[in-house]
Amino acid sequence: MVFSFKELNKIHENTVMLPPLTLAIEKRDIVAVQSENEYIQRLFDLLNYPKQIKNNTITFPEGGLKKVYLFQRDDGLYKRLTVMQTLKFWCRLYEQEPDLDIILNLCELHACVLKKTKHLTPSEHCRLLFASALIQKADVYIFEDPSLMLDLQSKQILHNLLLHLARNDGAVLIFTTTVEEAIRLGQKVYRYTERGIQEIEQDLEKEESLEEKLSQDFSRMQVQLNKVSAKVEDKIILFNPMEIDYIEARDGQTYLFVNNEEFASSSTIKSLEERLQSLGFFRCHRSYLVNLQRVREIIIWSKNSYSLSLDDSKSTIPLSKGNYSKLKELIHV
Incomplete structure (x- = not known):
């Protein structure tokens, strides 16, 4: 187990803001969780401010929160920097020396490498943010609705990125608001609601009840x-x-x-x-x-x-x- 939640929840003035969440993620896992946007936002609020997290409700990888990468769609970029300047800035920030050509190819950013970030399309902006996951070395990668409003090209890039992270021993956790995207992106798929978290079966149809069979016979x-x-x-x-x-x-x-x-x-x-x-x-x-x-x-x-x-x-x-x-x-x- 690389990362886990154990009965993580949040209650404010007797109102359940975040239902109990228990989930374990292993190395090379790609786990997708479908949930309401409000629950996803509250969970990321906790992850951004770890002092609010109760003891023993989250197990971090060795190295702590520094080894957890958080992708959030509202993450900002320096508008005056070009794509290449942004990538080099991240390399200095995280003290990494990756092959930027590989990153540009994987995220398909070559065509806009000299474009300032303020002129990027929404999909190009998102793909540049994806590139930060390849620079910031982490054990766990947690994504907030990464495919929201992406074009098909960028969805394919995201899919390849997640596979790349998992193949390189990363544990990937995706939170999304749609079941379809959870099924498409995740190798293991869950639904997180006010009742807690449940795995979505993707194989055999459940046996129908006697009542359903009698109803079908009658029809x-x-x-x-x-x-x-x-x-x-x-x-x-x-x-x-x-x-x-x-x-x-x-x-x-x-x-x-x-x-x-x-x-x-x-x-x-x-x-x-x-x-x-x-x-x-x-x-x-x-x-x-x-x-x-x-x-x-x-x-x-x-x-x-x-x-x-x-x-x-x-x-x-x-x-x-x-x-x-x-x-x-x-x-x-």
Whole structure:
């Protein structure tokens, strides 16, 4: 174990600000945790001001907090410095002499090496911050929502960066607000809520309850309807399947995504898969069912990490390694 949280929490005036967090990270791990933004912010506030942390709730690597790298999106840059000047400044600050060519290649910064940081695009700004992780030698790397609002090129760079850090004996911990990004980036994936932290299973579907099976048997005896129902307050909405972009199972509930809005459904994702498979829906991941008519491209991050980009160009959903092979057969690639 390189780094761990043990019942780390924060209570203010009888209000739970940070639920108990217990998590251990080993060398070469890439662990992703999905949580609400407010919890992520409060956790990083504690890490930035370690005097607030209770004794024995965090185990640091040998060398203490100095061996922990924190990536935060609001980290500032000296606006008058160029990209190269910034990298050299960090080298002096951390007393390191890395090969800057390797860093520029890995973060794809060669094209803007002479550009002042105040003129960088948001993605270039973020990629420059990524470069600091390659200069500051650490045992543990903790990232705050690093893929937020990144373009696809920068997401691929981030993915390669995390693999590079892990291959070089780093322990990587990512906090993100979306399940899709947690699944895409992490080798181990957790969800952190007011109930604490729970691992997200990524393999076999859980056995369905007897009640669910009886419900499915009963529904098969009914007249088959193409409409998919969802409940909003006291109303039941019926969607044409072709209106649905994708379906996600989350926290024991199923959600339909239509035009960037989500609607809770009383059906299980398994039963919806059986109903909608013949209409062009594909189980791309344990927790996701996608309308293939909405898929624009298959994104290959690495030989073990894939995503599907949808027509609206804003939505990406995970594609598991096993289902990537099935999808290739289905679309004759």
